[in-house]
Amino acid sequence: xxxxxxxxxxxxxxxxxxxxxxxxxxxxxxxxxxxxxxxxxxxxxxxxxxxxxxxxxxxxxxxxxxxxxxxxxxxxxxxxxxxxxxxxxxxxxxxxxxxxxxxxxxxxxxxxxxxxxxxxxxxxxxxxxxxxxxxxxxxxxxxxxxxxxxxxxxxxxxxxxxxxxxxxxxxxxxxxxxxxxxxxxxxxxxxxxxxxxxxxxxxxxx
Amino acid sequence: xxxxxxxxxxxxxxxxxxxxxxxxxxxxxxxxxxxxxxxxxxxxxxxxxxxxxxxxxxxxxxxxxxxxxxxxxxxxxxxxxxxxxxxxxxxxxxxxxxxxxxxxxxxxxxxxxxxxxxxxxxxxxxxxxxxxxxxxxxxxxxxxxxxxxxxxxxxxxxxxxxxxxxxxxxxxxxxxxxxxxxxxxxxxxxxxxxxxxxxxxxxxxx
Numbered sequence: 001x002x003x004x005x006x007x008x009x010x011x012x013x014x015x016x017x018x019x020x021x022x023x024x025x026x027x028x029x030x031x032x033x034x035x036x037x038x039x040x041x042x043x044x045x046x047x048x049x050x051x052x053x054x055x056x057x058x059x060x061x062x063x064x065x066x067x068x069x070x071x072x073x074x075x076x077x078x079x080x081x082x083x084x085x086x087x088x089x090x091x092x093x094x095x096x097x098x099x100x101x102x103x104x105x106x107x108x109x110x111x112x113x114x115x116x117x118x119x120x121x122x123x124x125x126x127x128x129x130x131x132x133x134x135x136x137x138x139x140x141x142x143x144x145x146x147x148x149x150x151x152x153x154x155x156x157x158x159x160x161x162x163x164x165x166x167x168x169x170x171x172x173x174x175x176x177x178x179x180x181x182x183x184x185x186x187x188x189x190x191x192x193x194x195x196x197x198x199x200x201x202x203x204x205x206x
Numbered sequence: 207x208x209x210x211x212x213x214x215x216x217x218x219x220x221x222x223x224x225x226x227x228x229x230x231x232x233x234x235x236x237x238x239x240x241x242x243x244x245x246x247x248x249x250x251x252x253x254x255x256x257x258x259x260x261x262x263x264x265x266x267x268x269x270x271x272x273x274x275x276x277x278x279x280x281x282x283x284x285x286x287x288x289x290x291x292x293x294x295x296x297x298x299x300x301x302x303x304x305x306x307x308x309x310x311x312x313x314x315x316x317x318x319x320x321x322x323x324x325x326x327x328x329x330x331x332x333x334x335x336x337x338x339x340x341x342x343x344x345x346x347x348x349x350x351x352x353x354x355x356x357x358x359x360x361x362x363x364x365x366x367x368x369x370x371x372x373x374x375x376x377x378x379x380x381x382x383x384x385x386x387x388x389x390x391x392x393x394x395x396x397x398x399x400x401x402x403x404x405x406x407x408x409x410x411x412x
């Protein structure tokens with residue numbers, strides 16, 4: 001059975017939603033990043049990057065959201081979670097997910113994880129300070145240029161929607177009002193009420 | 207004909223190498239990031255992110271290296287640039303490229319592009335200071351855990367090799383001695399002498 005290493009509040013919610021949408025048989029191993037579970041030896045043996053998500057499959061471990069999400073779409077083609085038969089449309093999906101992974105998530109991470117890029121406490125505070133501005137810029141670009149509507153790629157729900165929902169739910173915590181971005185905001189609430197998404201979210205301890 | 211928007215010294219060398227390896231018919235539009243070409247209105251109309259690479263195809267514009275590289279592999283299947291028929295192996299390729307895009311490239315960018323994450327000059331200097339350490343940590347992980355050898359995914363050259371070569375060639379500029387990582391270093395020199403890579407590099411003005 002698939003096993004997803006997941007932390008609540010992290011981006012590993014995206015593959016959890018995708019697995020629910022796919023109707024996959026999977027179990028969840030919950031890590032507490034606050035307690036540093038992701039840096040313990042037993043987890044580093046699974047994912048030496050010390051990050052979530054990691055998806056354990058019968059072929060081995062897969063990491064990185066854009067790769068995990070695309071794999072879920074390919075492994076469960078009946079769920080139609082990506083345009084698998086059209087390389088160009090698939091490329092657009094991968095480009096969207098790469099932007100979330102390498103730009104939006106990175107912008108967000110400068111709030112609490114500035115220690116990755118500087119040991120200086122004052123500099124870390126400066127990184128935290130700019131997060132509302134960088135996150136707003138990212139979501140303005142998504143609003144204006146990327147989110148076709150009603151779903152990211154147009155009419156059909158895809159892995160991109162699971163990922164965007166996950167990161168858009170960080171906006172309030174990053175001191176950004178999501179209502180500045182009406183399409184993103186409506187998208188977020190549209191995705192939240194999907195049965196698979198509700199089922200994933202319901203697993204979070206109160 | 208395909209058109210690649212490229213800047214010398216940037217990560218857009220990776221798709222240029224992949225296009226050469228694929229034997230694709232393409233033209234290159236060279237931008238000077240030093241002169242800010244990527245932020246001019248005429249380029250923002252092509253890629254509103256204001257970054258390279260962007261690949262103009264007959265279907266539209268594709269951005270983000272992991273997406274562009276996978277698309278090239280899919281569009282030129284005879285070149286066998288990715289394990290297209292095995293979703294799990296393809297996932298491993300995408301995971302590797304995601305790591306380069308979202309972690310290694312981001313580490314590197316803190317040297318000269320700290321203004322993305324802070325307006326404070328002192329904090330930017332602190333970000334620059336840590337780059338040799340973060341880049342070394344990234345390449346140690348690649349050396350120990352990711353590079354199967356002789357190529358990234360094992361016996362066959364793939365899009366992952368074009369991308370790793372491109373980023374590994376930044377090490378000296380980031381004050382990291384590539385010989386600390388013998389497998390990465392040998393890989394870099396193995397890739398450099400491939401005819402397609404030489405052909406791409408030869409286009410750089412002296």
